[in-house]
Amino acid sequence: MNIYENFIDGKFVPSAETMDVTNPSTGELLAKVPETDVASVDKAVAAARKAQPAWAALTNTERAGYLTALAAKLREHVDRFANYLVEEQGKVRGLAEVEVQFTADYFDYMAGWARRIEGEIIPSDRPGETIMLTYQPLGVVAGILPWNFPFFLIARKMAPALLTGNTIVIKPSVETPINAFEFCKLVEEVGIPAGVFNMVGGSGSVVGEALTTHPDVDLVSMTGSVGVGKRIMEAAGKNLTRVNLELGGKAPAIVLADADLELAADAIWNSRVINTGQVCNCAEVVLVEEAVHDELLQKLVAKMEGTKYGDPSQIVELDMGPLITAGAMDKLDEMIEKAVAAGCRIETGGGRATDKGNGNFYQPTVLSGATADMEIAKEEIFGPVLPVVKVQNLDEAIAIANASQYGLTSSIFTNDLNKALKASRELLYGETYINREHFEAMQGFHAGRRNSGIGGADGKHGLMEYVETHVTYIQTH
Secondary structure (H helix, E strand, O other): OEEOOEEEOOEEEOOOOEEEEEOOOOOOEEEEEEOOOHHHHHHHHHHHHHHHHHHHHOOHHHHHHHHHHHHHHHHOOHHHHHHHHHHHHOOOHHHHHHHHHHHHHHHHHHHOOOOOOOOEEEOOOOOOEEEEEEEEEOOEEEEEOOOOOHHHHHHHHHHHHHHOOOEEEEEOOOOOOHHHHHHHHHHHHHOOOOOOEEEOOOOHHHHHHHHHOOOOOOEEEEEOOHHHHHHHHHHHHHHOOEEEEEOOOOEEEEEOOOOOHHHHHHHHHHHHHHHHHOOOOOEEEEEEEHHHHHHHHHHHHHHHHOOOEOOOOOOOOOOEOOOOOHHHHHHHHHHHHHHHHOOOEEEEOOOEOHHHOOOOOEOOEEEEEEOOOOHHHHOOOOOOEEEEEEEOOHHHHHHHHHOOOOOOEEEEEOOOHHHHHHHHHHOOOOEEEEOOOOOOOOOOOEEOOHHHEEOEEOHHHHHHHHEEEEEEEEEOO
């Protein structure tokens, strides 16, 4: 069994306290990882602060070279890192491999911006004056990672931060830290200068709090729950530290009467069971026009009943694995119980999959009879449970969707271009998918509204979250 160490100032540093990491499919103890104290967090931030000026003094292309070197290293170790994700997060093998490959591609993609970050020349009102707008790094970034796509999120925070001249301290999730500490070995191999990249493990209440309130942290970039995001924003406010928050979602999938129902059912199923429904942009509630409600419901039930799930470390060809914790199963039990009491009907599933062993396995579930005011239709589920709400028309569906406290992703299924574009205009969400599953592209901009977060990631706009603007006035005579 491995006992991992923090990575601070280019060195692996042991921690006096450790915590256990277990396999959610079996309960097996996998490793021990650091439970970092505040003093060690301070050392990591100090190392990042010390290293930042020299790192920023490199050219964009020099910094990009380290990112492309990391991408190349990752492609040599796809199986290795996919195995970590299968074991510690319960991700199915195919998706684990996609995550590792996508992470490598992301490093390459962000490196490609090295020669594309452009400033502006702004017209002046004064004769002989030139006004230039350029970009500068923020300084030290704190990256706080979730457990559902733990490997990719390293790159999503690290790559734009480092390319633009920042240094970073990352805290991995306590549920899925093994991949992160193994990644530090690749950072060491490619020779990223000491202090530029640091990794400290531990709980949010200690490590997360220390990073969020640290006066030498210039940006806190966190992906996680709404509750934690609000606490981070409040804590960061004491130092007026910038925040970038990707939080929860309650993505509506609107299905109109003229839609290709087979396509809609397949895309919604895909968006509900991916990563066992534990994705912030998953299709979380179906809003279907009454005329096709029964037919779509039948198709969704068939899709969910055909879902292949189990222990991904034992079976390769699966659609989904376990939930991350036993507490996640408790939450689903409670939500389904309330939904049934409120009038929902369980069409399939509805409980724990006791035939799958001792892991955190839950049956793919479809609930009919849901209404827009029910908790199951309003609150984030984060599991393979799909409520179906009957609506009269597109206007009602949009009204229900926009009444949500969330605003991350949404989708519509229709063959009417006018209705598709109307939904795209009127849905108050960061993303809208038309006639396809919910899954963003690295060149897009993944951002939410309302309680789904502040700021965003990916593409040009995500990159610019990591820079300050600087305006220079040059007077000549």
